[in-house]
Amino acid sequence: MIYLGGEAEVVIGEVVVKKRRPKRYRIREIDEILRLRRTRTEAKLISLARRIGVPTPIVLDVEGDTIVMERIYGTPVKDCMSEEISREIGRLVAKLHNANIVHGDITPMNMILSEGKIYFVDFGLAFVDNRVEAKGVDVHVYFESLKAGFENWESLKKAFVEGYLELGKEEVIKRAEEIEERGRYVERRLK
Numbered sequence: 001m002i003y004l005g006g007e008a009e010v011v012i013g014e015v016v017v018k019k020r021r022p023k024r025y026r027i028r029e030i031d032e033i034l035r036l037r038r039t040r041t042e043a044k045l046i047s048l049a050r051r052i053g054v055p056t057p058i059v060l061d062v063e064g065d066t067i068v069m070e071r072i073y074g075t076p077v078k079d080c081m082s083e084e085i086s087r088e089i090g091r092l093v094a095k096l097h098n099a100n101i102v103h104g105d106i107t108p109m110n111m112i113l114s115e116g117k118i119y120f121v122d123f124g125l126a127f128v129d130n131r132v133e134a135k136g137v138d139v140h141v142y143f144e145s146l147k148a149g150f151e152n153w154e155s156l157k158k159a160f161v162e163g164y165l166e167l168g169k170e171e172v173i174k175r176a177e178e179i180e181e182r183g184r185y186v187e188r189r190l191k
Contacts, residue, residue, distance in 0.1 A: 007038075007124050012071060016057065018124075020065040035065040038124075043067050045101055045126045052099045054092050055119040072121060074114030081108055081150060083159040088118055090163025093139065096120075097168055100130045102138050107145035136175025139164070143176060 003010040004021075011017045020035040022028075043062045046069070050056045057069040077085060089111065096103055103110075104125030112119045129135070142160065146153040161173055 005124070014071065015060060016069045016071050018067045018069070032065075039065045039067060042123045042126060045123045045128070048099065049096060049101060049120060049123070052095055054095050055117045056123070057119065057121060072112045072114050072119045074112040074119070076109065077111035077113055077118060078108035078149060080113055081156065083155055085113065085118060086146075086156040087159040087163035089142070090160040090165075091167055092118060092120065093142070093160075094164045094166070094168030097135045097138070097172060100128050102127055102129045102134045104138065104141075106138055106142040108149065109145075132169075132171050132175050135172045136179055139172060139176035140179040143180065 001012045003012070008018050008020045011019075020039055022035070023031050026034070039062060043059045046056045046059050046067075050058070057072050059067060059069055061068040077089075089106075093103070093106060103120065103123065104127060105122060110120060110122040112121055127134075139160075143153075143157055146156045146160075150156055164173060
């Protein structure tokens with residue numbers, strides 16, 4: 001299977017091969033530097049997340065703009081979401097944030113349930129940041145993905161918050177709510 005994303009081409013076979021694609025609108029030399037740097041950062045953060053207890057694929061090789069990873073067999077979380085799963089996602093995101101890892105794209109599309117564990121499989125937008133604002137945006141992205149994909153999004157959000165607060169900081173949840181309010185304010189102003 002081949003998936004073309006905004007940043008990369010992903011080939012899924014016995015292993016997963018993710019190759020960042022060149023951006024034609026960038027100066028070639030700058031594009032190459034950015035792709036190499038982002039690939040290395042992604043591989044490092046996948047490995048760091050795994051070391052702190054967040055299930056991720058094992059990075060098998062990194063060369064240039066390409067990462068080769070273990071393939072995780074299982075069910076996409078978007079297809080089996082429940083309050084229990086959302087609560088566990090909250091715990092795992094809190095672990096990431098406690099290590100100052102901001103995922104950048106926390107959605108059920110980027111997680112696989114396998115053998116009772118939730119694997120985070122895409123760290124393409126991840127970065128290191130200790131600011132509450134960055135972590136709040138991370139949580140807000142998850143909340144928005146719940147609203148867009150699930151009728152019972154409110155109970156899933158509540159379960160996530162419960163899980164997050166077992167290990168994480170309340171100020172991050174409050175910031176996510178402030179970010180949501182900012183969005184509502186802008187929405188009201190545009191009407």
